[in-house]
Amino acid sequence: MAKKQKEAFFTPIGTDESNNGKIDKAVKLPKPTKKKHKDLGLSDDDVLEMYEQMYLQRRFEERAMQMYQKGKFGGFLHLYIGQEAVSTGTVFALNDDDDIITAYRDHGWGLVRGVSANEGMAELYGKATGCSKGKGGSMHFANVENHFWGGYGIVGGHIPIGGGLAFANKYQENDRVTACFMGDGAVDQGALHETLNMSQLWKLPAIYVVENNGYSMGTAAYRHTVNEIHERSKGYGMKSAVFNGMDVFTVYENMKKIADEVREDSMPWFVEIRTYRYRGHSMSDPQKYRTKEELKEYQKTDPIERMKTYILDEKIAAEKDLDKINDRIEEEVLEAVEFAENSDFPADEALWEDMFADEPHFHDRKEA
Amino acid sequence: MAELQFREAIRDAIDEEMDRDESVFLMGEEVAEYNGAYKASEGLLDKYGFKRVIDTPISELGFAGIGVGAAMNGLRPIVEFMTFNFAVLAADQIINHASKARYMLGGQLSVPMVFRGPNGSAGQLGATHSVAYDSMYAQFPGLSVIYPSEPDDAKGLLKSAIRNDDTVLFMESEQMYGMKGEVSDDDDYTIPIGKAKIKREGDDVTIVATGKMYHIAKQAAQQLAKDGVEAEIIDPRTIKPFDIEAVVKSVKKTNRCVVVDEAHPFGGLASEVGFLIQREAFDYLDAPVQRVTLPDVNAPFSKPLFDLWLPDAKEVIEAVNAVTYRG
Numbered sequence: 001m002a003k004k005q006k007e008a009f010f011t012p013i014g015t016d017e018s019n020n021g022k023i024d025k026a027v028k029l030p031k032p033t034k035k036k037h038k039d040l041g042l043s044d045d046d047v048l049e050m051y052e053q054m055y056l057q058r059r060f061e062e063r064a065m066q067m068y069q070k071g072k073f074g075g076f077l078h079l080y081i082g083q084e085a086v087s088t089g090t091v092f093a094l095n096d097d098d099d100i101i102t103a104y105r106d107h108g109w110g111l112v113r114g115v116s117a118n119e120g121m122a123e124l125y126g127k128a129t130g131c132s133k134g135k136g137g138s139m140h141f142a143n144v145e146n147h148f149w150g151g152y153g154i155v156g157g158h159i160p161i162g163g164g165l166a167f168a169n170k171y172q173e174n175d176r177v178t179a180c181f182m183g184d185g186a187v188d189q190g191a192l193h194e195t196l197n198m199s200q201l202w203k204l205p206a207i208y209v210v211e212n213n214g215y216s217m218g219t220a221a222y223r224h225t226v227n228e229i230h231e232r233s234k235g236y237g238m239k240s241a242v243f244n245g246m247d248v249f250t251v252y253e254n255m256k257k258i259a260d261e262v263r264e265d266s267m268p269w270f271v272e273i274r275t276y277r278y279r280g281h282s283m284s285d286p287q288k289y290r291t292k293e294e295l296k297e298y299q300k301t302d303p304i305e306r307m308k309t310y311i312l313d314e315k316i317a318a319e320k321d322l323d324k325i326n327d328r329i330e331e332e333v334l335e336a337v338e339f340a341e342n343s344d345f346p347a348d349e350a351l352w353e354d355m356f357a358d359e360p361h362f363h364d365r366k367e368a
Numbered sequence: 369m370a371e372l373q374f375r376e377a378i379r380d381a382i383d384e385e386m387d388r389d390e391s392v393f394l395m396g397e398e399v400a401e402y403n404g405a406y407k408a409s410e411g412l413l414d415k416y417g418f419k420r421v422i423d424t425p426i427s428e429l430g431f432a433g434i435g436v437g438a439a440m441n442g443l444r445p446i447v448e449f450m451t452f453n454f455a456v457l458a459a460d461q462i463i464n465h466a467s468k469a470r471y472m473l474g475g476q477l478s479v480p481m482v483f484r485g486p487n488g489s490a491g492q493l494g495a496t497h498s499v500a501y502d503s504m505y506a507q508f509p510g511l512s513v514i515y516p517s518e519p520d521d522a523k524g525l526l527k528s529a530i531r532n533d534d535t536v537l538f539m540e541s542e543q544m545y546g547m548k549g550e551v552s553d554d555d556d557y558t559i560p561i562g563k564a565k566i567k568r569e570g571d572d573v574t575i576v577a578t579g580k581m582y583h584i585a586k587q588a589a590q591q592l593a594k595d596g597v598e599a600e601i602i603d604p605r606t607i608k609p610f611d612i613e614a615v616v617k618s619v620k621k622t623n624r625c626v627v628v629d630e631a632h633p634f635g636g637l638a639s640e641v642g643f644l645i646q647r648e649a650f651d652y653l654d655a656p657v658q659r660v661t662l663p664d665v666n667a668p669f670s671k672p673l674f675d676l677w678l679p680d681a682k683e684v685i686e687a688v689n690a691v692t693y694r695g
Contacts, residue, residue, distance in 0.1 A: 164437015
């Protein structure tokens, strides 16, 4: 009776699927690539750079979390920890002038596209020296000069904007590819579907990528959406892929292949990269929707540990070399905290700045 | 000067700006092969082709957002809504993205684009096709909102809107597209955004009215003149930025004011202008400012109810009688 009643009251399908007592997993990881870095055209230096970049994203956020908990700054803080292989593999796969846009879990994307640790940390602190002059905060990192168009705070809201970046690139015939990232929660937004339809209709050179980290805030993917996410592409006749996002080589291999193809034929892709977020949705998340055991399962596939093991096994570098990189990053991040703390807040006048590119106008502004 | 329909003035403005600047393009429902739901883009597909005159699916949220992204990335989109009543579906792009992206990224990008289309009611179209949205969008910082009443204003202001480096909402009216008026045939005719125009001079009362409401105010003024009351009509043309100086200057002369606003009464253009007049010209007022707006009721279909609902010249005359204490 109880079960029947539950079914009658909108219990999402999939919720009661038994897994015979095994640990629940929010997202099934496809197998990583077996290719070595040289098979992928990556040099030893590239591999070390990838490691360093992932480690920077990790340590930056761990420090940010610590400072947040100390009350050094306010606002939201959505951490990317666990997903670093996605940003890193993608940026290595794309050209430097290819365009990237993402949602609010954006620190990693900023760091890998040229927002310095200093500018990033200062942005979290709301300081004038931040990448967005302290006007955006955690959710609005950007480095437009480096073709990172920013983090956006409305779930799904930036997806058509990503389509627009691609539209302009096609219009200007500049050969640039746009990669538009979103969380798995965004696949339920109408904005995605409208954009996919028009992208296929107009052959926009865009890759729409779902970073499926298992949870839309606290709702597991199998509880918020039906069927396989990457198969949404079928309704639009769009090319699609699904692959492992805990392995940077897998991300690199697939994204490179896809980006090359988009550049060639200007047909869009819909891609699901499966990954896992270690921390809560934001800092106020008690994470009661998942077990500690589940988290531990995914941590066994940690992208940074995996990379470290690979580097040591392949003798690309020795443990002590990696320690040196770690120490350097550690220092860079600590310096960033110091930089942020010592930076000035924006001047009062900045309240009125950056609203307009053209002639500014403010209704009923009281003159100072 | 040439006599043009409102729709022709709009088409000419778009045509001239597309001709002048390769980055300007037009997208929206039925703008290309159909030549525009109200023929405001007639002939543009033939002249510019499918690259620059683009029929969209009925996906207001999606194509508005594609416009925003294209504007960020070097183009100057003109996004047409078949009516601003449908733009409600795209409100996230207009309000959350077009108006905010520059500020929240510390000025790293800009969104130079125009959202345009008819605003307000157009006869008996029922509740969901009849709302005037100019005041609502004027609420949001960063956006300019234009709602012209005559073909000449439309041409000059639309050209300025397309050249503006920020987001402009340009509102028209299904019922005005066929209206004719003298339009400047200057090659490079633009009207600055944010400047009101005195459309009729008078000493007895100031009437503020724009868009479709201007024509109602004009009818009322003609009637009032027969009774010896000379109304001064100020057409702000631009809702945001609002030219309050022009209104205050007129009120200091006439000492009385009526605001005619096509929106519902709560917190709209009429209430804002009324507030500013009481603050800036309190000592000059011989009567409280009056307003004529839609009632706080949805648009009805039935003809007698619809006529009751929409502001008309009679209501404007009654408001003028109230501020001039005429029985």
